[in-house]
């Protein structure tokens with residue numbers, strides 16, 4: 150039954166400075182949900198392709214078309230994806246769909262810098278057209294990006310803004326009539342909840358904007 154009381158709830162307040170980093174991470178990632186997953190493909194200086202998922206990922210603007218990625222550190226050192234993006238100034242964001250949920254998870258393995266997650270996960274690699282970066286050949290929707298801006302987050306790693314130079318779409322993906330919206334039922338996107346929990350597409354509700 151809906152709780153329509155207008156009384157303020159008796160909330161429990163957690164001061165973020167009073168809890169440890171693990172608890173802050175658990176609170177943040179279970180409350181900012183579901184998050185899209187940017188499945189990021191890059192190339193290292195040695196030419197080896199790299200692939201890893203990042204759910205601190207968001208759309209930022211449409212003109213120019215910008216996306217953001219926050220990439221943490223591992224053992225105090227920048228993760229391969231961040232290092233490659235800063236070196237090469239290009240990357241691709243592969244949209245994670247239901248069909249790729251398990252294989253996406255495999256690519257989160259912390260391989261050494263010269264490890265190839267495409268190979269490790271049994272995924273074919275292809276080359277983007279508008280930027281010099283690899284992408285997941287079997288992915289139905291890919292954002293081909295150029296580095297737009299980088300913000301050093303200190304201990305938290307780096308925030309990267311990428312400008313989408315090309316949108317790669319499988320022609321079999323349906324679009325909403327009379328628009329460029331890709332139909333979510335056809336795309337079947339996956340969202341990240343907490344830890345190893347993910348959300349699949351549920352019921353879609355169309356809620357028109359109110360008119361004044």
Ligand SMILES: Cc1cc2nc3c(=O)[nH]c(=O)nc-3n(C[C@H](O)[C@H](O)[C@H](O)COP(=O)(O)O)c2cc1C
Nearest residue numbers: 201202203204205219220221228229230257258259
């Ligand atoms: C669904 C999912 C989302 C993730 N999101 C992030 C994230 O937003 N930021 C981050 O630093 N690591 C994130 N990780 C962990 C990285 O994918 C993992 O550390 C990976 O090994 C990094 O690879 P790299 O060193 O090749 O860049 C995520 C893992 C999974 C499975």
